[in-house]
Structures are given as structure tokens and as C-alpha cells.
Amino acid sequence: MLTGNVPTFLGELTLLQRLQLGPNLLTNEPSLGLSFLTSLTNCRSLNTLVIGSNRLDGVLPNSIGNLSTTLELLEATGSHINGMIPSEIGNLSNLVTLALGNNDLTGSIPETIGKLQKIQQLQVYDTAIHGLIPDNICKLTNLGELNSMNTKLYGSIPSCLGNLSSLRRLQLGSNALTSTMPSTLGSLKDILLLNLSSNFLSGPLPQEIGSMESIVELQLSGNQFSGNITNSIGEFQNWVNLSLSRNRLQGPIPESFADLVSLESLDLSLNNLSGTIHKSLEKLLHLGYLNVSFNELSAGSYIGTDPLCGAAQFHVKACKGNKHTGFSKTKIFMVYTLPSITLIIIAVAIAIGLLTQRARNTHLLVRENSPIHPFNWRISYYEILQATNNFSEDNLLGRRSIGLTYKGIFHNGMVAAVKVFNLQLQAAFKSFEAECEALRNIRHRNLVKVISSCSNPDFKALVLIYMPNGNLEKWLYTHNYFLDIDQRIGIMIDSLKLTEVL
Incomplete structure (x- = not known):
């Protein structure tokens, strides 16, 4: 709960290696901006700088590029930092983690980001950063996480991202990305999480999705994907969460889904799917959430050939009488009805x-005298x-x-x-x-x-x-x-x- 301005005399600690100031309630002198960062350029052994979760209000100075080249961690998440990411950030050649998410940053991701050859974690989520995803990101061969959720990126997803074999977490959801999902992403055999939800991606789901051997979570909801769901999704048994909701997918639910034995959550709602919900899905013993509402599906052997029924707003036929369905397991949610x-x-x-x-x-x-929130x-x-x-x-x-x-x-x-x-x-x-x-x-x-x-x-x-x-x-x-x-x-x-x- 420290308050007050971050002092510039920290720069006099010339042997300083680690400086961690957050989370606190620290501020800065408005007329000086984030000048304390400039003072830290005197600390030539600095390898860790954490200023996140404070109340700083200023622009990252260009002098940030003059920080010690020994710097490996720069974390400034949630500190009300504004302005653009200076291109000089590319001078920090040994940077391993750059975390700038949840700030008021604007502008684009600088091209010089491609100079950070050792970087493993890049976070710029929850900012007003806009523009294209620079192709130079594809030069970051050690990159394990790229998180640009809830920003204003547009254009297509660079196909060269499929060359980043170290990627484990790729999160580009809640942007304005267009075009198709690059089939080259299927080359990311060790990726664990892929989130492209809430964009404007279209076209069919690439067959190459099935090549992601290690993937645990795939979030593609809220796009404009069309065509049938590729059978290759069911080829691997590591899936835990799979969301394809709010798209234009059609055709049947692949029978191969029954082989996703680790699946805990499956959301296929708000599509144009048709056919039968296979009884074989009963094999998914870990499934805790299943949503197939707002489709044209029938429940197959569970309730004969009758279609799913429920309230009108869920786009299904009205139920007749008190007829019960075979879906008695409370952990599977098919169609929701309004409470009495x-x-x-x-x-x-x-x-x-x-x-x-x-x-x-x-x-x-x-x-009444509890702590102020x-x-x-x-x-x-x-x-x-x-x-x-x-x-x-x-x-x-x-x-x-x-x-x-x-x-x-x-x-x-x-x-x-x-x-x-x-x-x-x-x-x-x-x-x-x-x-x-x-x-x-x-x-x-x-x-x-x-x-x-x-x-x-x-x-x-x-x-x-x-x-x-x-x-x-x-x-x-x-x-x-x-x-x-x-x-x-x-x-x-x-x-x-x-x-x-x-």
C-alpha cells in the first residue's frame, strides 16, 4: 500500500539488479512523466524491473531503450501507462518477458519488436494498440506466449506464426482480425492454448487443426467460420476446452468427438449444425459443460427421433406436454428453459x-469504516x-x-x-x-x-x-x-x- 511518487534517486543505486515496485499505489510527478525510468539507465546490472499494478500515469520514455542490456524482465501491467510503445524497446536485446497489458497504450506494435531475439513472453492485452500484427514477430523464434487479447488489431493473422515452434499460448481474441485462419498454425504441434475468438475470421476450419498434437484449449467462438466441422479435431485426446460457438458452421457433429476423452467443456451453440447428437458422447466422462443450443439438431437415440424442444427464444420447437428426455445428467446442459x-x-x-x-x-x-475501495x-x-x-x-x-x-x-x-x-x-x-x-x-x-x-x-x-x-x-x-x-x-x-x- 505504498503511495507517493517513484523517486528518481533510484538511479543512484548503480549496482541494482532487481527492482520490484508493484503492486502498490505509487504515482509519478505529472510534469516529469516516467522520468524515474530514465534514471534507471545508470543501473547497468539491472535484470528485473517490475512497476506493474501501480497508478503511474505517463508515457514510456524513449530512454527505455537505454536500460541495461542485462534486463530480462520488464513488467508494467495495469499501471495506467499511456502513449505508444517506443521503438527503442528493440534495444533490450536480452529481454525474456515484456508485459505491458491492461494499460492505456495506443499506436501499433513497433517493428523493432523483431529484434528481441530472446523474448519468450509478450503481453499487450487490454490496451488500445491497433494496426496489423507485424511480420517481424515471426522472427522471435523463442516466443512461447503472445497475448494481444482485447486490443484493436486488424488485418490477417500472419501465416508465418506457424513457424514459431516454441509457441505454447497464442491469444489474439477480441480484435478485428479478418481473412481466414492460417492452415500453417497446424504446424504448432506443441501449442497448448489457441484463442482467436471474437474476430471476423471466415472460411472453413482448416483440416490442419488436427495436427496440434498437444493442444488443450481451442477458442474460436464469435467469428464467421463456415462449412463442416473438420473430423480431424477428434484425432487427439488432450482437448479440455473447445468452443466453436457463434459461427456459421453447418453439417453434423463429427462422431470423432466421442474420442475426446479429456474434454471438459464443449460449446457448439449458435451455429447451423444439423443431424443427431450421438449417444457415443456419453463416453466423455469428464464433460462438465455441453451447449448445442440454437442449432437444428435432434437428440437421436436419447429421445427417439424427436427434435430438441424448449422455449421459443432458443430457436427450438415447443415441448408437448410433460414428456421427459433422456438427458437426466445435470452436468450436461442442452437447451435452457426459463425459471418458473x-x-x-x-x-x-x-x-x-x-x-x-x-x-x-x-x-x-x-x-461503515471498512477500507476504502x-x-x-x-x-x-x-x-x-x-x-x-x-x-x-x-x-x-x-x-x-x-x-x-x-x-x-x-x-x-x-x-x-x-x-x-x-x-x-x-x-x-x-x-x-x-x-x-x-x-x-x-x-x-x-x-x-x-x-x-x-x-x-x-x-x-x-x-x-x-x-x-x-x-x-x-x-x-x-x-x-x-x-x-x-x-x-x-x-x-x-x-x-x-x-x-x-
């Missing part, structure tokens, strides 16, 4: 309970992912029909509740917008305050103040907790006061 009025009423009651904060001196409350702090999907330990079950606080709530510990030490909306439900979009609107305009002591939100086409979440003693449902309906009659009446009164405001 009774469940909605219960959900509303629980929501009020979650939002209720007693103003009295009971052990249920977070006191950085309201309006911009939070990215990847910060939420890290804070919740990849949405670990250990951090799960509660389940609701509209989504899940997790405990998150962020890089600055802040503890928050992260409410993640289930976007497979149409009602979730309206609920997210309604809650944002209500919580933006209403201030009340019984309402949990919103710290921030995270919203993109594939993910929506609210970040709320964490209530360490749990939600009201736990105190009312579990045997391990007890409220006396006065406390219960007080909660009812506070809830009524809240409904008057709403």
Missing part, C-alpha cells in the same frame, strides 16, 4: 437478501480470472439461476465479490443491464456498493464489495448459523426500506 414464476419470486427474495446490509451493530455487517477502477476479464483463480470452485460464494458469484482477491490486495452472469440465458443480459442501471442511480445503506463492472460480448460481471460474513440466505436457512427474532425482524424492516427506494 415461483423460482423468480424466490430469486428476487434472495437477491434482496444479498443486497441487504443491516445498519445495526450485529456481526452480520461490514462496518477504488470505485470506478477499470477491471479486465483477465484480472477477474486471476483474482478468482480461474473461477475456482474453492472461491464460489453462491449459485443463482442468473449466474455465479465468486470471491476474488485482486493484485492490489482488494477482496471483492464477483457476480458472473450466465449469458446462455437471455434474461441474464436484461438482468445485467437492469442492475447496472439501478446501482448507478441508487445510493442506499442497504445496497452493496458496486466497485466496477466488466462487459464484453462473451462475458459480463459486476464486482461488488465483499461481505465477509456471507449472504442473508446462509444466515436464515442453514443450521450452522443463528439469528434471534429481533435480528430477523430488523432484517425484514431494512428490506422493506430498500424496496421503497427501488
Whole structure:
């Protein structure tokens, strides 16, 4: 929790090898910019520089290229740095990791990036960087990770990326990339994660996908891929997560999918797929999530030849009577239906309970003098992912029909509740917008305050103040907790006061 400006006298520590300043609340003198970086050029033995997760507000100086050539790690993630990446960055010839994500950077990726022959990790995600992916990146033969998620890159994916045999993680999702998916990416036999989601890629899925022998996760959702799903996807058994949703794919689900024995998540929703959902998919014992909604599929031997049925908004035929399907396993989700009025009423009651904060001196409350939270702090999907330990079950606080709530510990030490909306439900979009609107305009002591939100086409979440003693449902309906009659009446009164405001 260190505050104040980063001093320039750090440059007088001429034997300094490692300088790690984050996460803290450090700033810089606006008139001087990030001049402390210039002072560090005197430290000729510097090999580690970590300034990320602070409140720096300035432009990377050109003098950054004069830092010691012994520098191997430069990490400046989430520090409100703006301006362009200086071309002089290419002078840091021994750099192994360059992490500049979650900043206000603009401009393009400099061509000089190709001079960093030893670099293994390059991160510029969650920035306003735009332009083409420079072909010079293909000169980085030791590159193991390239993460440019949620930037403004456009144009085609360089086919020469397929020559980077060291690549393990290639993340280019949420950009404006066009053209096709290069078949040369199939040469990346050791790649573990490939994310090209939410772009404008088109054409068929290349047959060469099946050559990625080690791949664990493939995210291609939210593009314009067409044609049939290539059978080669089912040739390897390492797949854990596979998402091809929101494309224009057609034809059947390949029977070879039944051979993906490690698969935990499969999303084929919002395509033009037809044919039968093969009973052989029952062999996928680890499958925890299966979504084939918004297609023209039938469930085959599970329910005879009848097509899937459900609510009209899911583009399937209406169900007749109370006919049950064979999909009784709760871990497989085929078509979602809306909750009944009774469940909605219960959900509303629980929501009020979650939002209720007693103003009295009971052990249920977070006191008014609790630590100040950085309201309006911009939070990215990847910060939420890290804070919740990849949405670990250990951090799960509660389940609701509209989504899940997790405990998150962020890089600055802040503890928050992260409410993640289930976007497979149409009602979730309206609920997210309604809650944002209500919580933006209403201030009340019984309402949990919103710290921030995270919203993109594939993910929506609210970040709320964490209530360490749990939600009201736990105190009312579990045997391990007890409220006396006065406390219960007080909660009812506070809830009524809240409904008057709403």
C-alpha cells in the first residue's frame, strides 16, 4: 500500500539488479512523466524491473531503450501507462518477458519488436494498440506466449506464426482480425492454448487443426467460420476446452468427438449444425459443460427421433406436454428453459437478501469504516480470472439461476465479490443491464456498493464489495448459523426500506 511518487534517486543505486515496485499505489510527478525510468539507465546490472499494478500515469520514455542490456524482465501491467510503445524497446536485446497489458497504450506494435531475439513472453492485452500484427514477430523464434487479447488489431493473422515452434499460448481474441485462419498454425504441434475468438475470421476450419498434437484449449467462438466441422479435431485426446460457438458452421457433429476423452467443456451453440447428437458422447466422462443450443439438431437415440424442444427464444420447437428426455445428467446442459414464476419470486427474495446490509451493530455487517475501495477502477476479464483463480470452485460464494458469484482477491490486495452472469440465458443480459442501471442511480445503506463492472460480448460481471460474513440466505436457512427474532425482524424492516427506494 505504498503511495507517493517513484523517486528518481533510484538511479543512484548503480549496482541494482532487481527492482520490484508493484503492486502498490505509487504515482509519478505529472510534469516529469516516467522520468524515474530514465534514471534507471545508470543501473547497468539491472535484470528485473517490475512497476506493474501501480497508478503511474505517463508515457514510456524513449530512454527505455537505454536500460541495461542485462534486463530480462520488464513488467508494467495495469499501471495506467499511456502513449505508444517506443521503438527503442528493440534495444533490450536480452529481454525474456515484456508485459505491458491492461494499460492505456495506443499506436501499433513497433517493428523493432523483431529484434528481441530472446523474448519468450509478450503481453499487450487490454490496451488500445491497433494496426496489423507485424511480420517481424515471426522472427522471435523463442516466443512461447503472445497475448494481444482485447486490443484493436486488424488485418490477417500472419501465416508465418506457424513457424514459431516454441509457441505454447497464442491469444489474439477480441480484435478485428479478418481473412481466414492460417492452415500453417497446424504446424504448432506443441501449442497448448489457441484463442482467436471474437474476430471476423471466415472460411472453413482448416483440416490442419488436427495436427496440434498437444493442444488443450481451442477458442474460436464469435467469428464467421463456415462449412463442416473438420473430423480431424477428434484425432487427439488432450482437448479440455473447445468452443466453436457463434459461427456459421453447418453439417453434423463429427462422431470423432466421442474420442475426446479429456474434454471438459464443449460449446457448439449458435451455429447451423444439423443431424443427431450421438449417444457415443456419453463416453466423455469428464464433460462438465455441453451447449448445442440454437442449432437444428435432434437428440437421436436419447429421445427417439424427436427434435430438441424448449422455449421459443432458443430457436427450438415447443415441448408437448410433460414428456421427459433422456438427458437426466445435470452436468450436461442442452437447451435452457426459463425459471418458473415461483423460482423468480424466490430469486428476487434472495437477491434482496444479498443486497441487504443491516445498519445495526450485529456481526452480520461490514462496518461503515471498512477500507476504502477504488470505485470506478477499470477491471479486465483477465484480472477477474486471476483474482478468482480461474473461477475456482474453492472461491464460489453462491449459485443463482442468473449466474455465479465468486470471491476474488485482486493484485492490489482488494477482496471483492464477483457476480458472473450466465449469458446462455437471455434474461441474464436484461438482468445485467437492469442492475447496472439501478446501482448507478441508487445510493442506499442497504445496497452493496458496486466497485466496477466488466462487459464484453462473451462475458459480463459486476464486482461488488465483499461481505465477509456471507449472504442473508446462509444466515436464515442453514443450521450452522443463528439469528434471534429481533435480528430477523430488523432484517425484514431494512428490506422493506430498500424496496421503497427501488
